[in-house]
Amino acid sequence: MSILIKLSTxxxxxxxxxxPETGLSxxxxxxxxxxxxxxxxxxxxxxxxxxxxxxxxxxxxxxxxVVADGDRVAYFPAVGGG
Amino acid sequence: xxRFLRVNMATKSCVFEDIPEEYAGLGGRALTSTIVAREVNPxxxxxxxxxxxxxxxxxxxxxxxxxxxxxxxxxxxPLTEGIKESNSGGQPGGHLAKLGILAIIVEDxxxxxxxxxxxxxxxxxKLVPSTVAGLNNFDAVAKLVEQxxxxxxxxxxxxxxxxxxxxxxxxxTDRELRPQRHAGRGGVGAVMGSKGLKAIIINPEGxxxxxxxxxxxxxxxxxRFAKALTSHPITGKGLAEYGTAVLVNILHEAGGLPTRNFxxxxxxxxEAVSGERMNKLTKERxxxxxxAHGCMSGCIIRCSGIFPDExxxxxxxxxxxxxLWCFGPHSNIDDLDLICTFDHMCDDIGVDxxxxxxxxxxxxxGGGIPLGDGKAVMEAMKGISEGTPLxxxxxxxxxxxxxxxGVRRVPCVKGQSLPAYDPxxxxxxxxxxxTTPMGADHTAGYAVTANILSxxxxxxxxxxxxxxxxxxxxxxxxxxxxxxxxxxFTAFAILDIPDALAAIVDMLNAKFGWKLTGxxxxxxxxxxLSTEIDFNRRAGITEAADHLPDFFTDEPVAPHNTTFDFxxxxxxxxxxxxxx
Numbered sequence: 001m002s003i004l005i006k007l008s009t010x011x012x013x014x015x016x017x018x019x020p021e022t023g024l025s026x027x028x029x030x031x032x033x034x035x036x037x038x039x040x041x042x043x044x045x046x047x048x049x050x051x052x053x054x055x056x057x058x059x060x061x062x063x064x065x066v067v068a069d070g071d072r073v074a075y076f077p078a079v080g081g082g
Numbered sequence: 083x084x085r086f087l088r089v090n091m092a093t094k095s096c097v098f099e100d101i102p103e104e105y106a107g108l109g110g111r112a113l114t115s116t117i118v119a120r121e122v123n124p125x126x127x128x129x130x131x132x133x134x135x136x137x138x139x140x141x142x143x144x145x146x147x148x149x150x151x152x153x154x155x156x157x158x159x160p161l162t163e164g165i166k167e168s169n170s171g172g173q174p175g176g177h178l179a180k181l182g183i184l185a186i187i188v189e190d191x192x193x194x195x196x197x198x199x200x201x202x203x204x205x206x207x208k209l210v211p212s213t214v215a216g217l218n219n220f221d222a223v224a225k226l227v228e229q230x231x232x233x234x235x236x237x238x239x240x241x242x243x244x245x246x247x248x249x250x251x252x253x254x255t256d257r258e259l260r261p262q263r264h265a266g267r268g269g270v271g272a273v274m275g276s277k278g279l280k281a282i283i284i285n286p287e288g289x290x291x292x293x294x295x296x297x298x299x300x301x302x303x304x305x306r307f308a309k310a311l312t313s314h315p316i317t318g319k320g321l322a323e324y325g326t327a328v329l330v331n332i333l334h335e336a337g338g339l340p341t342r343n344f345x346x347x348x349x350x351x352x353e354a355v356s357g358e359r360m361n362k363l364t365k366e367r368x369x370x371x372x373x374a375h376g377c378m379s380g381c382i383i384r385c386s387g388i389f390p391d392e393x394x395x396x397x398x399x400x401x402x403x404x405x406l407w408c409f410g411p412h413s414n415i416d417d418l419d420l421i422c423t424f425d426h427m428c429d430d431i432g433v434d435x436x437x438x439x440x441x442x443x444x445x446x447x448g449g450g451i452p453l454g455d456g457k458a459v460m461e462a463m464k465g466i467s468e469g470t471p472l473x474x475x476x477x478x479x480x481x482x483x484x485x486x487x488g489v490r491r492v493p494c495v496k497g498q499s500l501p502a503y504d505p506x507x508x509x510x511x512x513x514x515x516x517t518t519p520m521g522a523d524h525t526a527g528y529a530v531t532a533n534i535l536s537x538x539x540x541x542x543x544x545x546x547x548x549x550x551x552x553x554x555x556x557x558x559x560x561x562x563x564x565x566x567x568x569x570x571f572t573a574f575a576i577l578d579i580p581d582a583l584a585a586i587v588d589m590l591n592a593k594f595g596w597k598l599t600g601x602x603x604x605x606x607x608x609x610x611l612s613t614e615i616d617f618n619r620r621a622g623i624t625e626a627a628d629h630l631p632d633f634f635t636d637e638p639v640a641p642h643n644t645t646f647d648f649x650x651x652x653x654x655x656x657x658x659x660x661x662x
Contacts, residue, residue, distance in 0.1 A: 008331050009324055009358060020353050052315070053536050058337045058348075058641055060534070060542060074335045078315035080535050080574045081326030081357075081385070081403045082528050 001069040002027040008076040014046050028069055037073055038063035052078040083182040087207050089200060091277045092190040096207040101184060109141035111167040111564035112610050113185055114156025118165055119613045124621035128160035129246055129276040135188040140567015143179025144291050147589050148308045149569040151176035151378045159268035161248045161479055162496040162521040165617040168270045169564055171377040172254030172263035173235035180289035192278025199281040204288040212280040218430045218467060219253045219261035227259055230283050237282035240432025241467045243271035247477035249437040250275060256377045262399045263377050266434035267523060268498060295595035303588035310582035311382055314575040321385035321571060322374035326403040327357030336534050337641040338507035341411045343447040344493050347507050347639050349411035355418050360400060369394015383571050389422045398426035407502035408439025413446055414454035424463060431467045437479035440499035444480050448487025491633045496521035505630055505646045506639045508533050508543045512646050513553035517628045517656040519614040525570055527557035531577060538577030544644050554656050558607035608659055615657060625654050
């Protein structure tokens with residue numbers, strides 16, 4: 001099991017080799033059962049101040065929200081349109 | 083020096099008028115809606131002689147304020163049968179403001195089959211027989227530029243407007259004289275066509291900006307507003323880099339990207355039609371493509387981009403998110419180049435990309451066009467310009483198309499199609515769709531901000547709590563922004579940076595010598611909405627029309643499996659300041 005990470009716009013440039021179609025799979029460390037969305041972002045090298053929106057399994061979440069094995073986590077910087 | 087220009091298409095008279103007292107202090111949407119409400123009989127036939135077509139720049143038009151040259155177009159809509167304000171960028175708004183023309187009011191109709199064009203310059207306005215009848219927007223403007231020159235700006239309708247199709251738009255030229263900024267919604271192009279008015283040519287030469295009562299004060303406030311826009315990450319950077327198309331991936335992720343005519347909230351090929359891909363292809367192909375392009379003078383947000391073809395030649399402006407969505411996921415198409423071609427065809431023929439793109443997906447649902455068949459869509463789109471039966475059907479928009487093909491799920495409110503956010507997964511914008519006097523319209527109260535974008539606070543998109551209040555406040559603020567002439571995207575900064583609104587109020591006070599406060603902006607927004615709702619009531623559109631089609635309340639949508647669960651009584655509390 002692992003966590004699937006999806007990145008948007010400028011955040012993609014911060015993770016070398018990021019593939020937009022497949023996203024990035026990250027496994028938890030041995031003995032780790034969960035992690036916060038913020039800790040996970042730091043682990044892949046994204047500065048927290050760059051993140052404005054976090055979604056876990058398509059639900060609006062926070063950097064402090066807990067992510068478990070098998071979850072899908074998406075990070076976005078400040079974006080808007082309409 | 084401010085004046086109205088009243089144009090009668092039957093008598094061909096063009097008269098500059100002093101502005102009546104009751105219109106003092108109004109601009110943009112406040113002015114078009116007030117004029118329509120006072121001068122147009124609400125029960126008139128929209129494509130008949132008693133309707134009027136009003137063009138009005140905003141209060142800050144042709145000033146040094148950033149992003150303030152938008153133009154409002156008002157009339158009774160042939161699509162919704164209610165009041166309409168449709169809003170566009172491009173150069174004509176600023177040019178009219180520079181000439182001191184606060185509104186053009188077009189009345190009556192020319193003899194059927196006759197086409198006229200309106201020439202406007204500093205001290206004169208006259209109707210002459212049109213030299214571009216029968217042409218679509220790009221050819222029409224190219225020919226007009228040969229005739230009138232590059233310093234003018236142009237307002238035109240394409241063949242869809244000539245055919246009076248109810249999704250026809252009005253085109254406004256951008257800074258490069260491309261007719262690709264549109265008053266798209268509500269069939270305003272059909273009203274222009276019904277009057278026999280093919281084009282307006284605006285020569286700004288010799289026009290002077292309105293003298294500012296407090297020049298230094300204006301300059302200081304304008305600087306503060308510019309600072310707010312450039313320092314906010316959305317208006318300062320995000321929109322320029324990715325356009326509004328940035329929303330494809332985020333709405334997919336949030337489960338609010340309506341797919342295959344609102345049967346699912348996610349599209350498996352979202353990445354292929356995303357803003358990220360558009361940005362990448364634009365940069366890779368280079369040539370005439372451009373990232374960060376402004377559609378009007380004074381724009382510092384620059385969201386409008388230019389998409390090049392494989393050889394680097396101009397293909398289209400960057401399609402808006404809504405256009406990518408309706409010709410893409412909604413119609414089960416994942417070919418970005420093809421969608422850009424459809425976008426350009428809409429601009430050229432002169433139709434609303436939303437109502438026609440949604441009509442395409444609805445036709446697919448009813449078997450009128452094979453699902454996901456890009457070639458068949460291309461033929462249907464050409465048919466709008468050729469006047470084929472299928473072309474005329476989709477050119478009349480989603481509601482007509484749904485009826486013709488016997489479709490169960492027709493995503494419209496008051497006859498106007500829903501834009502690109504599923505109201506079951508983004509409930510705040512669903513409240514706006516249901517209640518705005520304009521018919522389904524995301525821009526009327528863009529609750530996607532707090533629901534999805536964490537802008538202007540946070541409201542859970544899947545819950546009902548707080549959505550009505552959110553939609554109400556945004557609808558009020560939007561009505562004011564539309565009256566000032568500001569691009570609606572300035573709202574991202576206004577919602578997050580308190581000094582932005584203060585700076586706008588200070589600019590208005592410095593320009594006109596007023597003593598407005600922030601509260602007056604709220605009062606103005608409420609007044610505009612009250613005026614528009616009153617027009618609709620007199621036109622026979624009651625509160626009973628303020629609801630979504632019942633498939634949104636019947637059918638849960640994946641991935642969240644939620645429905646739109648507001649009762650009509652709850653929705654009717656949106657405009658709580660209006661006495662029943």
